[in-house]
């Protein structure tokens with residue numbers, strides 16, 4: 001079959017199984033856009049800002065496990081996509097970004113809308129390609145998808161000079177059957193001897209903790225993790241990125257760990273004698289001061305990325321490979337030794353953790369407050385949303401206090417339901433990510449728990465939601481401030497709220513969303529909270545925006561004491577440090 | 579801290595060198611000297627060919643020699659980071 005470059009590009013995407021292309025047109029991409037017009041196999045979603053395209057593709061990828069695909073034009077189109085590419089990179093999300101480029105003969109001449117996209121994106125991509133001739137388009141697309149989705153996933157940029165997609169030159173369309181890149185061989189199967197060493201440590205442990213992160217979700221290892229803990233009955237904590245990989249309702253689940261992790265998770269990690277890290281990378285939100293981290297623990301680290309192991313905390317046993325495969329092997333070896341598992345060995349440790357939980361665990365009954373004497377507290381909003389959705393919704397979030405409250409109080413029992421920017425912490429992520437999720441799962445409830453600061457960073461996407469009829473729920477936890485910034489200013493800067501409030505400049509969100517054709521509700525009183533939320537969630541065919549005014553003085557706790565603190569050093573209330 | 583010499587064999591493709599050099603900057607490692615040329619004497623790389631199970635052709639890959647002063651732990655980390663780059667065939671310490 002003979003095709004022009006632009007048609008080959010679209011055909012290659014369709015052959016990769018791409019359903020949605022999130023993008024925004026412009027000069028350098030116009031040949032490609034013409035090819036989109038002439039086909040029906042994939043749907044293009046026209047966003048309102050290229051950042052929205054990347055986050056929407058990212059949300060789609062996190063929810064489905066399939067790569068998200070983005071198309072932008074050169075110059076400003078490409079630079080607008082950068083924040084979203086960096087967001088996906090930090091969280092190891094598979095994404096392919098096609099960026100238009102000026103024609104080959106103009107490259108390097110400071111041509112109109114020319115920017116060095118390969119150079120700008122280099123530190124925030126897993127890999128990038130620049131198309132040199134139209135013939136190589138099918139091969140490059142295949143390689144890009146392979147790289148984006150294999151090993152430790154990540155974003156791949158393909159820069160496409162305009163002449164390579166010209167409609168007037170035809171080429172034979174013959175994509176390679178199989179991709180093999182000789183310089184790229186990510187580990188897949190674990191070394192069974194390392195697993196045997198891990199087993200012998202596991203059988204001896206008296207104070208073990210399983211610490212699982214986003215890598216376990218990327219590897220689709222939640223079933224294997226669950227099976228592992230049916231054998232071991234060890235306490236489990238998840239990182240912000242790992243929530244849902246182990247069911248929150250399980251009695252061994254301690255909640256999230258780290259900066260705003262639960263008291264029991266942080267105490268258990270600090271006092272452990274064995275930490276089994278599964279697809280987690282010991283970043284600074286988790287370890288607090290690395291030198292003070294878990295002083296008595298041996299570390300077994302399962303990861304697909306060798307450079308993540310012993311980067312911050314030295315591992316005693318490293319198991320490289322797809323985490324799923326490693327856990328399958330671990331479970332097999334453990335089953336062979338099932339008689340050596342002594343469940344009484346860890347009983348005192350489990351009792352200790354229960355004690356920590358009852359001492360300073362989170363209060364999951366804050367929703368009971370219904371007095372209008374008190375302001376609504378943000379945590380209770382999340383608790384109501386959790387109850388109304390039966391814990392089954394996809395929840396996207398932005399960055400700030402509301403994000404932490406969502407992570408602490410919405411309990412995730414399945415992986416891929418909690419969608420947030422953990423690594424980069426990108427405000428503006430929540431709404432476009434929710435669009436990507438809703439397109440992938442139109443029948444599921446998709447809730448964006450956001451703040452009035454974050455939502456305004458990509459609020460233009462409300463227009464995209466009208467165009468494509470995306471009935472998501474937006475819960476705007478409105479504390480009339482950049483709450484997380486204000487919290488740090490309260491705690492470390494003598495309460496000087498430098499540039500973290502907006503005076504009275506916030507928009508009337510209800511009128512704003514209505515002007516896009518959506519429905520808005522405003523809640524200001526505890527006595528209205530549940531009733532209006534119930535009403536909002538009963539609407540199934542429209543986007544609903546609920547603007548909830550909450551107590552602006554509320555802080556997120558626990559909070560690790562920094563700098564120079566360890567995981568056991570936490571603020572557990574405004575005036576209580578442990 | 580010791581001065582080390584690193585050997586990196588990478589595909590002779592546009593942008594490949596920039597990725598290695600950029601990585602040093604991104605991760606805060608220092609480059610003291612850098613030498614790069616296309617590999618013509620493939621016969622001297624039999625060991626690498628064997629360990630990677632491939633055959634090299636003349637001028638198909640580049641050789642990068644880098645000196646840097648780092649601790650053992652950081653050296654291991656740098657090598658892992660370089661090896662992770664898609665176009666890199668192998669990165670190791672030259673002893």
Ligand SMILES: Cc1ncc(C[n+]2csc(CCOP(=O)(O)OP(=O)(O)O)c2C)c(N)n1
Pocket residue numbers: 398399400401402403425426427428450451452453454455477479481482483484485
């Ligand atoms: C793009 C971007 N800019 C700045 C920050 C720093 N930052 C972190 S949280 C936060 C405040 C967020 O305010 P809001 O969305 O209202 O959430 P709240 O903390 O009030 O719940 C800011 C400014 C960020 N994470 N992302």
Ligand SMILES: [Mg+2]
Pocket residue numbers: 400451452453477478479480481482483
């Ligand atoms: Mg706010």
